Amino acid sequence: MTVHESIKAPAGVPGVPRPATPAHVIASDAEAIAVAHKVAAEIVKGASERDLNRSLPLAELDLYSQSGLWGINVPKRFGGAEVSYKTLVKVIEIISAADPSIGQITQNHLGIVAAIRTVSDEAQQAQLFGEVLKGVRFGNAFSEFGSKRAADFETSFVDAGDHVVVTGKKFYSSGAILAHLVPIVATDDQGRAWYVIADRDAEGLTVINDWSAFGQRTTFSGTVIIDNVKVPKSHVVPGYKGYEKPSADGAIFQIIQVAVDTGIAKAALDDTIAFVKSKSRPWIDSGLDKASDDPYTIQAVGRLSIRLHAAQALLYQAAEAIDDALIDATAEKVAWAQVVTAEAKVLSTEIAIEATNVLFELAGTRSTLAEHNLDRHWRNARTHTLHDPVRWKYAIVGNYVLNDVKPPFHAWS
Numbered sequence: 001m002t003v004h005e006s007i008k009a010p011a012g013v014p015g016v017p018r019p020a021t022p023a024h025v026i027a028s029d030a031e032a033i034a035v036a037h038k039v040a041a042e043i044v045k046g047a048s049e050r051d052l053n054r055s056l057p058l059a060e061l062d063l064y065s066q067s068g069l070w071g072i073n074v075p076k077r078f079g080g081a082e083v084s085y086k087t088l089v090k091v092i093e094i095i096s097a098a099d100p101s102i103g104q105i106t107q108n109h110l111g112i113v114a115a116i117r118t119v120s121d122e123a124q125q126a127q128l129f130g131e132v133l134k135g136v137r138f139g140n141a142f143s144e145f146g147s148k149r150a151a152d153f154e155t156s157f158v159d160a161g162d163h164v165v166v167t168g169k170k171f172y173s174s175g176a177i178l179a180h181l182v183p184i185v186a187t188d189d190q191g192r193a194w195y196v197i198a199d200r201d202a203e204g205l206t207v208i209n210d211w212s213a214f215g216q217r218t219t220f221s222g223t224v225i226i227d228n229v230k231v232p233k234s235h236v237v238p239g240y241k242g243y244e245k246p247s248a249d250g251a252i253f254q255i256i257q258v259a260v261d262t263g264i265a266k267a268a269l270d271d272t273i274a275f276v277k278s279k280s281r282p283w284i285d286s287g288l289d290k291a292s293d294d295p296y297t298i299q300a301v302g303r304l305s306i307r308l309h310a311a312q313a314l315l316y317q318a319a320e321a322i323d324d325a326l327i328d329a330t331a332e333k334v335a336w337a338q339v340v341t342a343e344a345k346v347l348s349t350e351i352a353i354e355a356t357n358v359l360f361e362l363a364g365t366r367s368t369l370a371e372h373n374l375d376r377h378w379r380n381a382r383t384h385t386l387h388d389p390v391r392w393k394y395a396i397v398g399n400y401v402l403n404d405v406k407p408p409f410h411a412w413s
Contacts, residue, residue, distance in 0.1 A: 012206035012225070016058060018180050019066060023135030025079065026068035029087040035067050036094040044098035048373045054217050057102055061137065061178050064095070064102060071133045073113050078129040085252065085326075086319040089259040093315075096263025097270070100380045101218040103263055105175040107256040108140035111411075112183050112195060112237075114252045119241040127234060128197070131181070139179025139200065139207075141224040145171035155186045155226060157196055157236075164236055166196050166229045174221040176200075176207050184226055185239065195237040204229040215376070215383030243409055246334040248325040251341045253411050255322060257387050258315050258341065261348035264384065265308050268355040268377040273301065275363040275374070297362050304355050311347035318344045335406040338413055342393040349390045352381040388412050 026032050043060045050057055064070070073088055074080025083091075088110065096103030116128050132138075144154060155168020166186050176182050182205065183195040198205050204227040211222035242249040280291035288294060321337040356378035360367050367374050396413065399405040407413045 012208045013177050015200035015207075016178055016180070019062070019135040021066075021135075023066045023071065023133065024068040025133055026072055026081045026083075028081060029083045032069065032072050032081060032083050032087055032091055033094070035069060036091040039064050039067050039069065040094050040098035043095070043102055047099040048376060050099070050218050051101075051376045052373060056178060056220065057099070057218050058178055060099070060102055061105065064106070065135050065137050069095075070106065070109055070135070070137060071113075071129075073110055073117075074129045074132055075117060075125075078126060079133055080129065084319070085255065085322045086316050089255055089315055089319045092256055092259035093263040093266070093312075096260045097267040098263075099218075100260050100264045100267070100384060101216050103260045104216060104219050104257075104384060105178075107253070107260065108142065108175060108183070109138040109179075110256060111249075111253040112138045112197075115195065115239055115242050115249050116237055118247050118249050119238050124234065124237065128237075136180045137175070137178070138197070139173065139176030139182040141170040141173050141176055141182050141184040141226065143170060143172040144168070145223075153185055153187050153193060155184060157186045157188065157194070157231075159188075160230070163230050163232050164196060166198065166226050166231060168226045170224040170226070172221045173207065173224045174219040176224050177209060177220040177222070181235075182207075182224065183237070184224075184229075184231075186226075192238075192240040195239045196231050197235040197237065198226070198229050198231045202229050202231070213383050215379030215381070217379075243411075246325075246329045246331045246409070248322045248329065248334060248337055250409060250411050250413050251318070251322050251325070251334070251337040254338075254341045254345060254388065254413065255315070255318055257384070258311075258318070258344045258348045260384055261345075261352040261381065262308065262311050262315055264377060264381045265304075265311070265348070265352040265355040268352075268359050268381070269301075269304050269308060271374060271377065272304075272355070272359045272362055275359075275367055275372075276301075279366055280362070280364045291364070300358060300362055304351070304358060307347070307351045308355065311344065311351045314340065314344035314347055331406065334409075335400070338407040338409075339397055339400050342396045342407065342413070345388065346390050346393050346397075349385040352385055353378075356381040 072083045076082040157164040157166040206225040208223040282288040318340040325333040325337045396407045
């Protein structure tokens with residue numbers, strides 16, 4: 001059996017067409033926030049049903065990417081808004097509170113845009129950023145299911161003149177199923193990792209709908225098979241350069257994950273409050289007429305709100321540190337952006353899990369009925385917070401504070 005025969009897979013899901021009309025181009029930070037609220041108001045409507053049915057959110061993604069929000073970190077000199085990362089994480093948080101799967105799908109797209117800014121030459125930036133501003137969506141074919149460590153890649157490419165040929169297998173491929181272009185992390189003959197950006201419908205590229213996780217169900221983060229896929233060299237991005245010297249690229253990939261989790265926590269807290277006010281009954285011994293007057297419930301909601309606001313404050317502080325590192329990427333500023341992002345990851349993980357768990361304690365047994373599907377919040381939080389283990393974030397922060405050791409420098413830190 002040849003290598004190529006060994007990676008044959010069942011028929012995948014067909015790709016989706018590129019937008020028929022150019023996306024809106026957002027002009028400012030304020031507009032980005034306003035548009036995010038409008039998009040969120042639409043995608044929240046079917047979020048529970050999509051979770052229950054594992055429905056492909058094609059219409060929702062089209063609305064989202066055509067709104068211009070997928071181009072907000074394109075630099076101004078290429079026609080983008082180049083919003084601050086404080087604005088960008090607020091956008092992700094707003095979208096994720098409406099549907100965290102859709103919020104997560106954006107993560108790798110925006111991370112790739114940031115990486116292109118760091119490592120690509122002028123011509124490649126102009127070409128790829130032009131595609132993004134038209135509404136083209138990047139997917140993700142980064143991680144590999146069977147490798148020893150997350151940063152170990154067996155997928156590779158060979159030079160074939162005016163193009164390269166890529167072969168491998170990926171998993172956790174969030175967004176690839178409904179993408180227009182699929183960045184594949186693949187190594188060259190020197191072991192360096194590149195983003196090889198293939199057309200979604202390229203011959204030999206198969207995206208399989210086999211994502212079976214109990215949470216974040218509609219990210220469709222399943223398998224991508226890459227069997228002798230041809231990619232023009234104009235779409236081969238030297239990702240490894242982003243980690244040859246200090247850059248904010250790793251922190252950017254991380255901070256978007258944080259914003260997804262604070263969005264999940266906010267949605268859970270909002271649903272807790274709404275349920276307690278409208279459906280929950282006061283406890284028999286309270287002597288109260290309304291569950292919302294229960295002093296223990298009031299105290300618990302206050303605790304959750306404070307902890308959410310603390311996580312958000314660290315999220316925004318981390319975003320400001322990233323903005324600072326983008327202006328002046330010294331080793332010290334990049335390390336500080338990584339550290340504050342790690343701190344925010346710890347708090348966002350804790351409040352996402354706590355808020356989605358305490359929801360049922362405060363709302364009562366009625367809140368567990370299938371018709372409400374409130375368990376999706378906990379399932380989403382428990383699944384998404386497994387990205388980049390928090391126990392290692394504590395160690396990163398502690399080693400920095402105690403021993404002046406800078407965080408490891410890669411896409412997971």
